[in-house]
Amino acid sequence: MTGAAALIVATVVLAAGTFAFRFAGPILRERVELSPRVEQLLAVAAVVLLAALVGTSALVEDQEFVGFARPAGVAVGGVLAWRKVPFVVVVVAAAGTAAVLRMLGVP
Amino acid sequence: MRSIWRTLDRALARDIALVCAAGAVVGASFGAITVSAGLPLWLPMLLSVLVFAGAAQFMFVGIVASGGNPVAAVVAGLLLNARHLPFGFAIGDVLGGSRARRLVGSHLMIDESVAFALAQEGTERRRSAYWACGVGLFVCWNIGVVAGAFAGTAVNDTDALGLDAAFPAVLLALILPSLRDAATRRAALIGTAIALLSTPFLPAGLPVLMALIGVLVMLLGRDQAGSRLPERAP
Numbered sequence: 061m062t063g064a065a066a067l068i069v070a071t072v073v074l075a076a077g078t079f080a081f082r083f084a085g086p087i088l089r090e091r092v093e094l095s096p097r098v099e100q101l102l103a104v105a106a107v108v109l110l111a112a113l114v115g116t117s118a119l120v121e122d123q124e125f126v127g128f129a130r131p132a133g134v135a136v137g138g139v140l141a142w143r144k145v146p147f148v149v150v151v152v153a154a155a156g157t158a159a160v161l162r163m164l165g166v167p
Numbered sequence: 168m169r170s171i172w173r174t175l176d177r178a179l180a181r182d183i184a185l186v187c188a189a190g191a192v193v194g195a196s197f198g199a200i201t202v203s204a205g206l207p208l209w210l211p212m213l214l215s216v217l218v219f220a221g222a223a224q225f226m227f228v229g230i231v232a233s234g235g236n237p238v239a240a241v242v243a244g245l246l247l248n249a250r251h252l253p254f255g256f257a258i259g260d261v262l263g264g265s266r267a268r269r270l271v272g273s274h275l276m277i278d279e280s281v282a283f284a285l286a287q288e289g290t291e292r293r294r295s296a297y298w299a300c301g302v303g304l305f306v307c308w309n310i311g312v313v314a315g316a317f318a319g320t321a322v323n324d325t326d327a328l329g330l331d332a333a334f335p336a337v338l339l340a341l342i343l344p345s346l347r348d349a350a351t352r353r354a355a356l357i358g359t360a361i362a363l364l365s366t367p368f369l370p371a372g373l374p375v376l377m378a379l380i381g382v383l384v385m386l387l388g389r390d391q392a393g394s395r396l397p398e399r400a401p
Binding site for chain 1: 186281336342382
């Protein structure tokens with residue numbers, strides 16, 4: 061197994077790279093005034109990324125289909141959120157649906 | 168900093184607290200899984216404080232624990248975290264004006280804090296939602312990781328609790344108001360389809376970035392339809 065020194069170096073490099081990704085946007089925006097049109101596009105881009113994150117994390121793990129329980133839970137949560145049910149109910153219903161389906165033997 | 172908590176209403180605070188509680192449980196599972204894989208006790212804590220990105224941490228530990236090269240673990244983690252670059256451009260102004268706010272606020276940039284900020288109207292509410300979610304999840308996640316690392320195998324199956332379905336549902340609920348706009352919805356659907364179709368062929372992290380093609384498609388469609396957004400004077 062990898063030694064402690066290598067693990068520390070790897071963690072620090074991953075942390076530094078991650079921070080660079082996070083810090084680049086805020087620091088560059090300090091210098092440039094963006095038009096409302098560009099601002100709006102950036103917000104759409106963030107929503108599109110989050111949507112893709114929802115889709116992939118709901119359906120795929122390790123490049124394979126995760127089974128039915130997780131996407132069913134997310135779908136139940138999505139429908140409830142669309143019907144403007146309170147957020148807490150949405151989250152608990154999503155988790156509960158997946159948990160109950162698994163208890164019943166659904167993968 | 169006080170104004171951040173003043174503008175945070177009770178309902179929003181409760182929603183954020185729920186996500187933080189769920190985050191603590193997933194953090195505990197991360198701590199337990201890492202230590203029970205034979206990795207040192209301090210590793211999950213160091214990762215959680217310095218990297219603070221759940222998916223990348225699980226990926227990193229998975230690769231290292233199975234005897235993989237630490238360089239491969241770093242590259243895989245960075246690919247997963249590259250999405251923070253566009254996130255930062257989108258919500259960079261939400262963090263606050265001072266240099267200290269930008270430094271600390273950047274470290275608190277995660278899917279949930281970005282999504283909570285985007286779901287609010289007005290700069291003040293966006294800012295308070297972002298900081299409350301970021302600080303709350305940082306604290307809860309790290310407490311959970313420490314507890315899990317020491318408790319060992321107590322909480323190692325969050326799937327049985329359905330938490331793997333809860334987090335996508337959290338993000339979905341938070342982006343739904345934005346998806347009421349037809350152009351945004353189309354971009355999101357195209358982007359998500361591209362991400363899912365490219366998943367079998369690309370390393371984790373890249374498919375989500377590929378979704379940005381959906382924004383380009385939206386732009387092209389808009390230009391063809393004769394720009395529906397008001398043009399700025401030259």
